[in-house]
Amino acid sequence: MTNERKSCEVVFHVRRFNPETDEKPYWQQFTVKVEPGMTVLDGLHQIKRQHDFSLAWRYSCRMGVCGSCGMLINGSATLACNTQILDISDRNLTIAALPNFKIIRDLVSDLSPMFEKHVAVLPYMLRDDIQEMHEPTGEYYQSPDDLLEYLQFTYCIKCGCCMAACPTMATDDAFLGPQPLAQAYRYTIDNRDDGTDRRKKAVTVEHGLFRCHYGGECSAVCPKGVDPARAIQLMKKQLFFDFLKLTKHKTPAHVLGRPEGVERNPKIPEPPPYTVEQE
Ligand code: FES
Structure with a gap:
């Protein structure tokens, strides 16, 4: 310096x-x-x-x-x-x-693999009401707080720096990567969008969301201050709670309790009560 x-x-x-x-x-x-x-x-x-x-x-x-x-x-x-x-x-x-x-x-x-993956996660507004989308009869209202949910992710300029810094990308070039995943989250969290289910399918592929090991380098290098690592973790959280609802679990496995016959280690405090409804 x-x-x-x-x-x-x-x-x-x-x-x-x-x-x-x-x-x-x-x-x-x-x-x-x-x-x-x-x-x-x-x-x-x-x-x-x-x-x-x-x-x-x-x-x-x-x-x-x-x-x-x-x-x-x-x-x-x-x-x-x-x-x-x-x-x-x-x-x-x-x-x-x-x-x-x-x-x-x-x-x-050659950034073309990034752009192909970007397109694969459906990075655009998807509406169930196609007629209303093409011939709107009113405005889609959104509060300043709604906007703040996704605003930082719109600053992505697709420079590829996050993909280049990602340690998972270094060992798995089929991994979707931080740029496409952050953009999938950007649209999923937008309250004007109805494409959550389709987008979740697109990111839960073999080399998708859960291949991220949370190295965090993507967020450290982003020249526009976007935090793809945060987007990925929040999307994992969404999917985790979807899974719990699907399997009718009220609590995650790690707080369901010990298997029968296994004594609790008194040095380890009991986890706090935890339910899906609290989320
Ligand atoms: S030349 Fe456009 S971002 Fe550097």
Whole structure:
């Protein structure tokens, strides 16, 4: 971390890979003249202008809105346009494509599996009353509190940083992942939506919701302050209580009591009374 902001030279260690010509990725170094306020995206442009025009990355808005410029910067998945170089280092930067995705070229990851999973969780409003949806006779009322239930999840820009940081994604590329799951929750919790049952089916697949081990990295890296780990846990809770209602249990198994003949350990206090109706 730099305290004083002044011009300096920073070495960018960039992981390069062209699947058409390279057998495997390799690292290349570029020295970039950095001015205070320069972002990593600005540094990449300088490399392209002054050193190597073949360096590839993706960007569009330059202002943390489009989600195109997600990459791994000094080991953390983040947006290049939203990261000032001198906030991180005045000497060295390592830059690589987002992990947990195939590399299209250099710093460009193939995010299409994320978008396919996103579509699979039905990330849009579903209404039972189709006629009313297409020819509304009134407004769908929603209070400020109703809005706050899902508002933070609407800030997702689909940059893929949460998917790249997820330890479950690293070992199971079929896992739906934090971005689609958070969006499934966003619509499920919206009180104008009737698609809860269909969406729950979509997330309780083999590599779905319950594969999440709650590492929490997705929420730690999100550049927009979205908390996918929270969405996933809340959705698990919803499904758990659905299951209890379905099986007519009044209390979860862990507080149902000891099997017959098993003595209670006096050092462990009795759990408090707990019923579905209290939720
Ligand atoms: S260029 Fe749009 S988010 Fe970075």
